[in-house]
Amino acid sequence: MxxxxxxxxxTAQDIYQGILKKKKPELKTPIRSLNNVTYNEKDxxxxxxxxxxxxxLTASSVKTFxxxxxxxxxxxxxxxxxxxxxxxEAYYVSKNWGEARFMSQPDxxxxxxxxxxxxxxxxxxxxxxxxxxxxxxxGKLIVIDKNPETGKELRIDCTxxx
Amino acid sequence: MGEKTASLKDFEKKxxxxxxxxxxxxxxxxxxxxxxxxxxxxxIGVAEFFARNRHLLGFDNPRKAxxxxxxxxxxxxxxxxxxxxxxxxxxxxxxxxxxxxxxxxVEDNGPGIVKNQIPKIFAKLLYxxxxxSLKQNRGQQGIGISASVMYAQLTTGRPAKIISKISPKxxxxxxxxxxxxxxxxxxxxxxxxxEWSKDHGTKIELDIEGTYQKxxxxxxxxLKQTAIINPHATIIYVNPKAEQFIFxxxxxxxxxxxxxxxxxxxxxxxxxxxKMLQWTNSRTLQQFLTTEFSRVGSGTAKTICENAALxxxxxxxxxxxxxxxxxxxxxxxxxxxxPPTDCLSPIGEExxxxxxxxxxxxxxxxxxxxxxxxxxxxxxxIEVGIAYGGNQSADEPIRLLxxxxxxxxIYQQGACAMNKAVVQTAWRSYGLTxxxxxxxxxxxxxxxxxxxxxxxxxxESKEAVAHYPEIIKEMKLALQEAGRKLSLxxxxxxxxxxxxxxxxxxxxxxxxxxxxxxxxxxxxxIDQKKLEEELEKLLExxxxxxxxMEFDEDKNAEYDEELAKIxxxxxxxxNGQEGEDKDEEEEDEPSDQED
Numbered sequence: 001m002x003x004x005x006x007x008x009x010x011t012a013q014d015i016y017q018g019i020l021k022k023k024k025p026e027l028k029t030p031i032r033s034l035n036n037v038t039y040n041e042k043d044x045x046x047x048x049x050x051x052x053x054x055x056x057l058t059a060s061s062v063k064t065f066x067x068x069x070x071x072x073x074x075x076x077x078x079x080x081x082x083x084x085x086x087x088x089e090a091y092y093v094s095k096n097w098g099e100a101r102f103m104s105q106p107d108x109x110x111x112x113x114x115x116x117x118x119x120x121x122x123x124x125x126x127x128x129x130x131x132x133x134x135x136x137x138x139g140k141l142i143v144i145d146k147n148p149e150t151g152k153e154l155r156i157d158c159t160x161x162x
Numbered sequence: 163m164g165e166k167t168a169s170l171k172d173f174e175k176k177x178x179x180x181x182x183x184x185x186x187x188x189x190x191x192x193x194x195x196x197x198x199x200x201x202x203x204x205x206i207g208v209a210e211f212f213a214r215n216r217h218l219l220g221f222d223n224p225r226k227a228x229x230x231x232x233x234x235x236x237x238x239x240x241x242x243x244x245x246x247x248x249x250x251x252x253x254x255x256x257x258x259x260x261x262x263x264x265x266x267x268v269e270d271n272g273p274g275i276v277k278n279q280i281p282k283i284f285a286k287l288l289y290x291x292x293x294x295s296l297k298q299n300r301g302q303q304g305i306g307i308s309a310s311v312m313y314a315q316l317t318t319g320r321p322a323k324i325i326s327k328i329s330p331k332x333x334x335x336x337x338x339x340x341x342x343x344x345x346x347x348x349x350x351x352x353x354x355x356x357e358w359s360k361d362h363g364t365k366i367e368l369d370i371e372g373t374y375q376k377x378x379x380x381x382x383x384x385l386k387q388t389a390i391i392n393p394h395a396t397i398i399y400v401n402p403k404a405e406q407f408i409f410x411x412x413x414x415x416x417x418x419x420x421x422x423x424x425x426x427x428x429x430x431x432x433x434x435x436x437k438m439l440q441w442t443n444s445r446t447l448q449q450f451l452t453t454e455f456s457r458v459g460s461g462t463a464k465t466i467c468e469n470a471a472l473x474x475x476x477x478x479x480x481x482x483x484x485x486x487x488x489x490x491x492x493x494x495x496x497x498x499x500x501p502p503t504d505c506l507s508p509i510g511e512e513x514x515x516x517x518x519x520x521x522x523x524x525x526x527x528x529x530x531x532x533x534x535x536x537x538x539x540x541x542x543x544i545e546v547g548i549a550y551g552g553n554q555s556a557d558e559p560i561r562l563l564x565x566x567x568x569x570x571x572i573y574q575q576g577a578c579a580m581n582k583a584v585v586q587t588a589w590r591s592y593g594l595t596x597x598x599x600x601x602x603x604x605x606x607x608x609x610x611x612x613x614x615x616x617x618x619x620x621x622e623s624k625e626a627v628a629h630y631p632e633i634i635k636e637m638k639l640a641l642q643e644a645g646r647k648l649s650l651x652x653x654x655x656x657x658x659x660x661x662x663x664x665x666x667x668x669x670x671x672x673x674x675x676x677x678x679x680x681x682x683x684x685x686x687x688i689d690q691k692k693l694e695e696e697l698e699k700l701l702e703x704x705x706x707x708x709x710x711m712e713f714d715e716d717k718n719a720e721y722d723e724e725l726a727k728i729x730x731x732x733x734x735x736x737n738g739q740e741g742e743d744k745d746e747e748e749e750d751e752p753s754d755q756e757d
Binding site for chain 1: 667671672682683696700701
């Protein structure tokens with residue numbers, strides 16, 4: 001079982017058990033604001049500090065709460081079937097969720113970001129992958145990748161795009 | 163109005179200039195044009211004047227005439243009963259006699275009228291007890307009922323039939339009266355004593371031309387409002403369609419007796435002052451000031467004389483117009499305490515609210531009685547009542563009920579100070595919508611009552627209160643006070659509504675939470691059901707809080723309902739044919755929006 005699926009299931013399990021024990025369910029996501037980051041000079045990027053935002057199930061948060069769980073479920077399905085979806089596709093999938101559907105894509109994007117941060121994984125690891133749009137990067141960059149089918153090394157020379 | 167009546171009397175005094183005519187004919191054979199003109203110039207009787215200008219008295223159209231006639235008779239009956247401290251019981255009957263003619267009978271259990279006075283009271287214009295006294299009365303001028311008699315005479319030619327009895331021992335006197343419009347004198351057609359089973363009281367029967375229509379400006383509505391604002395009166399009314407309405411007395415307690423007061427110096431005008439100086443029995447100016455005015459003691463009187471540069475011992479009768487003016491200036495420069503205000507008899511917050519509850523089935527009621535205030539030396543007091551919500555329409559302008567000295571004002575709303583005060587109040591901050599210069603929109607009824615020893619009406623027909631800044635200011639203060647109470651309720655209601663919306667959210671989204679968990683964890687249907695139940699239980703706490711808030715609303719509605727029902731039934735019956743009253747009211751209704 002992949003790491004992501006385990007994390008999703010664990011979180012869901014916690015909530016489920018909590019409810020059975022008559023505890024108000026909670027979801028914890030790291031706060032992604034400038035106050036909650038430090039610059040890691042050694043590695044050269046920002047790192048999250050430990051502050052966490054707790055979303056307790058209440059009357060006013062029940063909709064987002066349901067949507068977050070739904071989004072986790074969608075991610076689990078994608079990873080399980082080794083499928084992918086774009087942000088836009090995920091938004092359209094939500095249109096099948098009845099009352100819990102998103103009314104606009106920014107809403108769905110935010111929830112997706114929350115799930116990402118909650119599990120400390122990349123969006124790609126959740127099965128949400130940006131659509132390919134061709135060579136849009138040009139400049140002094142060579143990307144070294146692996147062809148997923150043949151396993152052969154790929155060299156993409158971006159200087160040739162410009 | 164005082165000035166107006168005075169000027170009318172002056173008008174009468176202008177005699178045809180006979181002398182001028184004679185002199186002119188001596189001098190020249192070819193008379194100047196003025197002589198020719200002089201032949202046409204003659205005295206105009208008050209009655210004649212009002213016969214021509216009957217719109218001034220509220221007889222402009224047949225529908226209004228019917229209302230005005232009944233109104234004048236009912237006002238007099240109520241005034242008489244209250245003055246005699248009798249609980250009023252008034253019976254009004256209207257019979258449709260065809261050809262747009264109606265027979266109106268108004269009978270009361272008042273003190274009755276002394277024989278000699280009957281003809282003058284009913285058949286002489288500007289004759290009455292109320293004009294010269296400053297007292298909170300319905301009637302003010304002594305025009306009303308005699309104008310009705312005159313209107314009857316003009317339209318049907320039938321005399322007014324009056325019967326009155328002052329005590330069980332005395333016989334009842336019966337009169338049939340006309341008005342001599344040229345001389346403004348009663349014309350007695352018939353006079354006799356009759357048997358009348360009543361102990362005391364007065365009954366008047368008039369045949370007039372009119373139109374009967376139901377609706378907001380109908381006799382039915384007028385009498386209903388009268389009953390609401392006069393809870394101590396029993397009113398029995400039979401309309402021309404032979405439907406009987408009984409408005410039973412709601413309290414055995416008569417309103418506080420209104421005391422008569424003397425005029426306050428600040429409210430006096432030069433003409434009246436000069437006249438008072440001439441007619442007084444006082445021998446000195448100082449005595450005159452202390453006896454004829456309220457709030458003037460000998461000290462104040464001396465200060466006035468000093469400020470006016472007049473001797474306190476001056477004989478009032480010998481004072482010239484210039485001295486009168488001096489005196490007036492002296493009064494203005496002297497500090498005098500405000501007139502006494504115990505002469506007013508307001509309805510009271512409790513009774514006003516009770517009356518409103520009877521009439522409107524609303525969720526929220528509030529009433530405000532302002533402390534008395536003074537305009538032009540006349541004390542007055544403003545009361546406001548509001549009824550909000552319930553089964554009132556939310557997207558129409560509010561309903562404004564106007565009362566002056568316990569008399570409903572039905573016509574000319576747009577021209578009335580009460581309307582202006584409501585329009586000028588910022589209702590938006592109290593949770594209603596309102597566009598500039600218009601009545602607010604919302605499910606609300608507003609009652610404004612003005613009690614005063616002299617209500618300044620815009621015309622003799624007493625339909626609208628004049629725009630005195632002091633009066634409008636007091637009205638606005640009262641409305642604002644009521645508005646603040648209202649806004650508490652409106653905002654609370656909004657909060658409850660929001661909470662209810664949130665609660666519906668919970669119910670809406672709980673199944674989705676459970677479903678998502680089921681899908682992720684691969685739970686069974688039964689587990690999902692259990693999960694939903696548990697979640698609902700978990701959120702029960704929040705819901706408990708909501709129930710509390712909702713309960714408030716229920717409590718309010720329950721509290722009002724019983725009282726509200728009484729008025730509701732009447733209302734429906736009386737406003738049932740609203741479509742009908744459109745034709746004639748078109749002149750009046752647009753004026754509601756003006757101003």
